[in-house]
Amino acid sequence: MNPPRFQFEVCANGVESCLAAQAGGADRVELCAGIPEGGTTPSFGDIATARSLLDRTRLHVIIRPRGGDFRYSPLEERIMLEDIANARRLGADGVVLGCLTADGTVDLPLMGRLMKAAQGMSVTFHRAFDVCRDPFRALEDIIGLGCHRILTSGQQPTAEAGIPLLRELQKAAAGRITLLAGCGVNVGNIARIARETGITEFHFSARETVESDMAWHNDAVSMGGTVRIEEYTRPVTTERRVRDTIAAAHKG
Template sequence: MIEVCCGSFEDAMMASECGIKRVELNSALSLGGLTPSLGSLIMIKQYSDIEIVSMVRARAGGFCYTNYQYEQMLENLKLLLAYGTDGVSFGFLNEDRTIDKNRCQEFLENVKNEGRKATFHRAFDCTRDPYEAIETLIDLGFDRLLTSGQEATAEEGIHLLADLQKKYGNQIEIIAGCGVNENNAQKIIDKTGIKQLHSTCRGWGVDATGMGERVSFQVSDEDGDRYRSVSVDRIKKFVEICG
């Protein structure tokens, strides 16, 4: 299973047209992915039959949220479920970087009551003990775990990914993500035994209207006129290699 990380309706449609069966739907990919708009979810459901896993994340910068932020996320979760998302991706940590069981449990109850799938996202990679954390997620009832093996990329985290798959792969679906691309996908599959890969298949769109005479709305000086999108060519190569 190839899961493509998409930041828009357009991204998801391009992924679907390339034969991708599941996407993680976000907004603000430059911030690591935040809750998507309902409009994007509604339109993807209208124009495709692709499986949609919607991110529920209020802000960048960690996973221990204030009460107001949590209530906002809970409301977004209920709306995403009501409008047909097939699954959700979320993660809550305590200040000591252990799993916040209470908040996870409340989210899971909402997800399971609607018969949907729950993924614990890469907040896992910030936990202080990956083995304690994954056992907690299994006990709570998560369906999937997205992780880079607590390293900057999944390729660097191959050893932990392989061990987690060996010990827990029959209890929770493990998805290898972060830095996974057409060049290292087969290596990660072979070395870890993990059969689900998460990739941005990063590409770029171009919009030259982001710079005025005295103001700039460009994503960054480095990116210039470019903005994040998916690359059809990279998705096709990924599918060819993993198909």
């Protein structure tokens, strides 16, 4: 029996992370801003620079105008359509998006309009799937829309915890759409997730914390106001962690 053909996607929080992902052997990156919010649309400059520097790794761009829920207004739809057009103009290979109705089902009319705008590009339905009401109904709806894959943790905080549902979704998909297991995927669990679900595409960040080279710190001021965040460290994908995670999947 031939070994499974894995595909690896790195969730990249900037161009630096995109380049580390490529150096580490990733097949594609999902370029995002706003990682603490679950990912929002990156800047024009980020997309353009990533596209100019990535020559072996495919570039997918998240289309998400804000954090929070996945119920979007007509104004937000307009923004998303513009962002899809920008991603296309800048040469992105794909987009990553997802929209729900107020009652937790896939917003088929809005998704249909976004799919039309993204025609010819690869489309991933993102982890809005993980907060939908009925994952099996959503699976069928997303297949019907023509999306190429679904990024999911099996409706659990991590993909490892979501293994039971991921296994059932993989069976239900029956080769009609690709499931992309993501959230908390790392060197210590990727082989187990692959083995127990049959999924062959994985989404992970492979980040390490980098200390700021600022000599002067003013710890009395937070750019988040009353929300305290780390101002003098930042998480960045590293080539080493990407390579190690990919190697762990292949070792099984």
